[in-house]
Amino acid sequence: MGIESPRTLKLTLAYDGSAYAGWQRQTNGVSVQQRLEEALARLEGSPVTAAAAGRTDAGVHATGQVASVRLARDMPLDALARAVNAILPPDIRLLDVAEVPDEFHARFAARAKTYQYRLLDGGVVSPFDRSWVWAVPGPLDLEAMRTAARALEGRHDFASFQAAGSAVRDTVRTVLASSVGDRPGPAEEAGVIPRTPACGWLHASTGRLLVYEITGDGFLRHMVRAIVGTLVEIGSGRRPVGWMAEVLAARDRGQAGPTAPAQGLCLVRVDYDPIVLADRG
Amino acid sequence: MGIESPRTLKLTLAYDGSAYAGWQRQTNGVSVQQRLEEALARLEGSPVTAAAAGRTDAGVHATGQVASVRLARDMPLDALARAVNAILPPDIRLLDVAEVPDEFHARFAARAKTYQYRLLDGGVVSPFDRSWVWAVPGPLDLEAMRTAARALEGRHDFASFQAAGSAVRDTVRTVLASSVGDRPGPAEEAGVIPRTPACGWLHASTGRLLVYEITGDGFLRHMVRAIVGTLVEIGSGRRPVGWMAEVLAARDRGQAGPTAPAQGLCLVRVDYDPIVLADRG
Numbered sequence: 001m002g003i004e005s006p007r008t009l010k011l012t013l014a015y016d017g018s019a020y021a022g023w024q025r026q027t028n029g030v031s032v033q034q035r036l037e038e039a040l041a042r043l044e045g046s047p048v049t050a051a052a053a054g055r056t057d058a059g060v061h062a063t064g065q066v067a068s069v070r071l072a073r074d075m076p077l078d079a080l081a082r083a084v085n086a087i088l089p090p091d092i093r094l095l096d097v098a099e100v101p102d103e104f105h106a107r108f109a110a111r112a113k114t115y116q117y118r119l120l121d122g123g124v125v126s127p128f129d130r131s132w133v134w135a136v137p138g139p140l141d142l143e144a145m146r147t148a149a150r151a152l153e154g155r156h157d158f159a160s161f162q163a164a165g166s167a168v169r170d171t172v173r174t175v176l177a178s179s180v181g182d183r184p185g186p187a188e189e190a191g192v193i194p195r196t197p198a199c200g201w202l203h204a205s206t207g208r209l210l211v212y213e214i215t216g217d218g219f220l221r222h223m224v225r226a227i228v229g230t231l232v233e234i235g236s237g238r239r240p241v242g243w244m245a246e247v248l249a250a251r252d253r254g255q256a257g258p259t260a261p262a263q264g265l266c267l268v269r270v271d272y273d274p275i276v277l278a279d280r281g
Numbered sequence: 282m283g284i285e286s287p288r289t290l291k292l293t294l295a296y297d298g299s300a301y302a303g304w305q306r307q308t309n310g311v312s313v314q315q316r317l318e319e320a321l322a323r324l325e326g327s328p329v330t331a332a333a334a335g336r337t338d339a340g341v342h343a344t345g346q347v348a349s350v351r352l353a354r355d356m357p358l359d360a361l362a363r364a365v366n367a368i369l370p371p372d373i374r375l376l377d378v379a380e381v382p383d384e385f386h387a388r389f390a391a392r393a394k395t396y397q398y399r400l401l402d403g404g405v406v407s408p409f410d411r412s413w414v415w416a417v418p419g420p421l422d423l424e425a426m427r428t429a430a431r432a433l434e435g436r437h438d439f440a441s442f443q444a445a446g447s448a449v450r451d452t453v454r455t456v457l458a459s460s461v462g463d464r465p466g467p468a469e470e471a472g473v474i475p476r477t478p479a480c481g482w483l484h485a486s487t488g489r490l491l492v493y494e495i496t497g498d499g500f501l502r503h504m505v506r507a508i509v510g511t512l513v514e515i516g517s518g519r520r521p522v523g524w525m526a527e528v529l530a531a532r533d534r535g536q537a538g539p540t541a542p543a544q545g546l547c548l549v550r551v552d553y554d555p556i557v558l559a560d561r562g
Contacts, residue, residue, distance in 0.1 A: 014485040016408035063485040091408045095485060127297035127372045132409065132483050200490045201482070202413050202547055204295040204344040204376060209481045266483055
């Protein structure tokens with residue numbers, strides 16, 4: 001054990017957002033930030049503040065959230081990760097800890113974030129998938145959704161996809177990639193009787209799993225969910241493919257489709273410039 | 282709508298067993314059977330009794346449980362499935378309904394049942410996987426476990442793997458297949474940053490997923506979990522490979538490893554002789 005001088009740590013987190021009021025501390029409801037800060041404070045022996053790359057909303061999940069913290073507690077990083085996970089509830093897990101330069105800030109240093117949204121097109125939602133997918137009656141026109149999704153790529157004013165009443169004034173963002181992928185539901189692959197899917201984990205949903213994935217330099221409040229709500233209007237045939245570009249051009253939240261439910265959304269990755277890891281021995 | 286004469290139906294069910302006292306009705310705690318019978322009784326307008334192939338214990342899951350019922354309610358089978366799913370809680374889903382001859386009984390007609398048990402060898406259990414896996418510190422010796430698992434195949438007296446205090450006297454069963462498979466954890470496949478696994482669903486566990494799969498003509502109470510507890514003793518090196526055969530030969534529950542936790546276990550398939558579907562028009 002060395003001198004207890006503070007170091008800056010980059011934490012990679014996964015959480016099931018079902019039980020939380022979102023990332024950010026709230027006066028009503030428990031947040032992921034609160035649970036993480038409480039766990040770190042127990043190790044540190046004093047209050048700790050964690051800054052996250054994405055302020056996920058209530059019910060939104062993460063497999064690759066990134067947070068930055070400053071900790072004086074001097075212990076090996078793998079032991080620190082185990083200690084934090086022993087305190088955290090099982091619906092929040094610390095997946096990785098890395099030491100970074102003191103100027104690193106998880107939100108301000110983020111160059112891009114990637115979200116995924118899972119839709120089940122028809123079929124029956126398995127008990128094992130029910131908390132991380134939005135089941136849509138379908139059938140959805142995948143090609144129409146793909147074309148519409150691509151119309152969002154580039155630098156645009158996304159005011160039409162911002163939560164009503166949001167105070168953010170600069171609504172221009174750059175979307176680096178916007179795509180929809182399909183993969184057969186495991187039960188569809190295997191026939192009527194559900195079997196183990198390729199990844200080995202339990203799933204039994206029938207129907208077709210569609211994954212919408214968007215990477216951007218920043219996101220407005222409810223932006224991904226408003227985009228997905230708009231995509232489903234197009235996929236279900238209630239609106240034409242060209243409607244996405246019209247909604248985007250309108251810069252008016254009243255034009256977009258309904259906001260898709262939080263449970264289908266997941267923050268999967270945050271990208272940073274390569275970081276030279278500080279060597280503190 | 283035709284005449285309301287009763288027909289016999291074969292129901293295929295998936296459930297997350299986390300919240301249930303098991304399949305069978307209990308005086309303390311809610312069972313899957315109770316929830317299913319309640320849903321069917323609401324459609325039928327009178328009490329319904331469901332018989333299941335496997336009486337899964339508290340906390341045990343299913344992706345392929347089979348139940349048989351007699352229903353007089355005359356409606357198309359797909360409409361019936363939708364109606365039942367609209368009443369059932371989302372942690373129980375009816376995946377398939379088929380009309381079968383009146384003599385069909387889900388338990389007595391079953392020729393074989395297949396269970397899977399999921400173990401995570403080392404690593405961090407993702408929030409999205411936490412309710413259907415047993416995390417073992419590891420590392421586990423997969424080859425030793427494979428050899429030990431194979432020793433159970435065939436017709437044997439499984440008294441060593443029966444729950445203490447069980448009243449069943451005939452403890453001879455035939456195990457048709459007993460194997461352990463490994464698949465890399467999604468995070469291990471993709472590097473440090475979790476990405477979407479091959480099946481498209483969310484997972485973020487690190488470490489190695491091991492799936493133990495056993496098919497047999499019948500199972501004693503806690504049999505699969507006692508076998509898994511024994512396999513983990515061998516895999517972790519606390520016992521030699523040959524210990525499985527010794528435990529089997531002893532026919533004494535005191536000899537086997539500890540009973541593995543219920544949450545890793547799942548009934549995945551029930552096999553029947555081909556059934557000639559009754560045509561009731």
